[in-house]
Amino acid sequence: MAVREFALPDLGEGLTESELVAWKVAVGDTVQLNQIIAEVETAKALVELPAPYDGRVARLFVEPGVTVAVGEPLVAFEVDAEEGAADAPVAPAAPDAAGAFAPSAGGLSADGREPTLVGYGARPESGARPARRARPGLAATAPAPVAPVTAAPSAPSTTATALAERPRATPPVRKFARELGVDLASVAGSGDRGLITRGDVQLYVDQHTTDSAGPTVEAGSREKRIPIRGVRKATADAMVRSAFGAPQATVFLTVDVTPTMELIARLRERAEHTEARPGLLSVVAKALLLAVRRTPEVNSRWDDAANEIVEAEYVHLGIAAATPRGLMVPVIRDADRMTLGDVSGAIRSLAETARAGRTAPADLTGGTITITNVGVFGVDAGTPILTPGEAAILAVGAVRRQPWEHDGGIALRQVLTLALTFDHRIVDGEQASRFLADIGRILADPASVLTLV
Known part of the structure; x- marks a missing residue:
């Protein structure tokens, strides 16, 4: 063996x-x-x-x-x-x-x-x-x-030296020491081969709290410390890079989407949509994909190294998804080539995979524009932060039934608010407003899509 x-x-x-x-x-x-x-x-x-x-x-x-x-x-x-x-x-x-x-x-x-x-x-x-x-x-x-x-080397290696220098302790003990503000290098280990135990840390705390020579430790802390790692750490780093790396502005539009909601209800009754029943998010996504044709600047990125704006001739659509592990943005590649049914199926599949924690790393990169659906949490609007490397992100609010001007009078209509954040180096206010207005026009009157093709 x-x-x-x-x-x-x-x-x-x-x-x-x-x-x-x-x-x-x-x-x-x-x-x-x-x-x-x-x-x-x-x-x-x-x-x-x-x-x-x-x-x-x-x-x-x-x-x-x-x-x-x-x-x-x-x-x-x-x-x-x-x-x-x-x-x-x-x-x-x-x-x-x-x-x-x-x-x-x-x-x-x-x-x-x-x-x-x-x-x-x-x-x-x-x-x-x-x-x-x-x-x-x-x-x-x-x-x-x-x-x-x-064969072992004849002289102690750098690795061996590093192993000898670092205090030996299990992760729970290291966490316990961090919570108490204790440097493990100062603690003598009583375990096997000098392993530092929880008792060793507590003994050190008791001794140094009594003689006041060491750190002061508060007993019965009511704070909970959560390590920042994994998806949450990556998201935090990305948001800081985005917020301080690009000048961002947001425009808002409130739309009567009653015709879109009626269209969704009709589509869901059709046999061809039984496998991937379209919802509001998939219709908004399709409207965005159509609107990109008139305003391709929103589907671009800023290349600092080359001092160029890179305009993509494809749309890799990111869909922000809240998961138990944190915010993830899986990407639908070449979404602009998809039918409404394809988009609907892709969104559902990516969301299920993301929530299960099974999204492949490659599926979380390469997006060109993103949608985030804050409406599912009952929120009307927000100012989303750009995904690093993208020029625009669209936030979709909750659909509210409320009084609205309609046919010269006031009627109860289904209304939602859209918010578009954009990189002002790439997209100016006129372009952002036109893009958002195109999306709104499609949602307010789905037949208007004929004017965009």
Whole structure:
């Protein structure tokens, strides 16, 4: 038997780290090639990792909740000596549209690289593994440390020094110390090989609170600290870049959409729309796609490096979706080529996948313009922030039944408010107003679409 480590692969899209969400295996389990062994959360999606070998799980290096850098070991396998003699494992296939990795036909890599996931693997030009950050082992399940496959260096390495310098503690203990404002470097560990326990941290707090030589700690705190990571961290970074990277302005339009709501009701009764029943969001999306033809500036981006405005001749439509993991904006590619039914089906599919946390990272990039539906929360309007790299975002408010001027009198009509935020470097007020007015005209009178084609 031979032992092989499996490191966190490069999951693509410029992502350099992921959080281990859950193990699907335990030490001692026998696994097969491409069997799902773990779930990791990137800044963009939840991804399932497949086993790169047939073998037995010998060691789990990381606990759930720990953030791991690309190249750091996740798990060690005991494999047949013949398979273990190769420097690289069998390479699983690339992820499917849902973010999972489909099984491959197998075969050994001939170039001697570290384990890779086809299309999402470690970069070939990077021959050395990144230095590991210290991670606690899983003491409850892990056996004695697995002997390394290659010969140990004669002198202590930089990695070994880093491991020795960082205080050893499990993630819950580190979190406990952070909440109390304790530097673990000052705490003596009483656990195995100097592992710092929760009791060690509490003892340090008690001693230093009494003699006032250390930090003052308030007991019974009523505050809850939530780590900023994953999708929420990526969203926060993107919003800061957007808000302070582009001059943004917003225009509003309130529209009588009674004719559109009547059209939706009629379409839902037709047999061809039973699979993808159109709703207000899909009709608004179709109106936006038609209006882009008259005002292509809203479907552009600002290229700082080239000092150019890049106008796309396609529309990759982003649909903002609220999920348990935070705000996500999956993209419908070439939406301008789709029928209303296609758009409706695509929106429903992307929303379901996003809420399940299965959106592939590639499906969260490349958008050219975005729609956000704040109306589903009962909100009338808002001033949305641009998705970085886009020139416009449309917010759709709630439909309200209210008195409205109609046919020379006052009648109860179904009314909604649209809000368009735009990059004022690319789009001026006249263009933004015309674009929003075109959308409003289609929603107020769907037959007016004939004037735009």
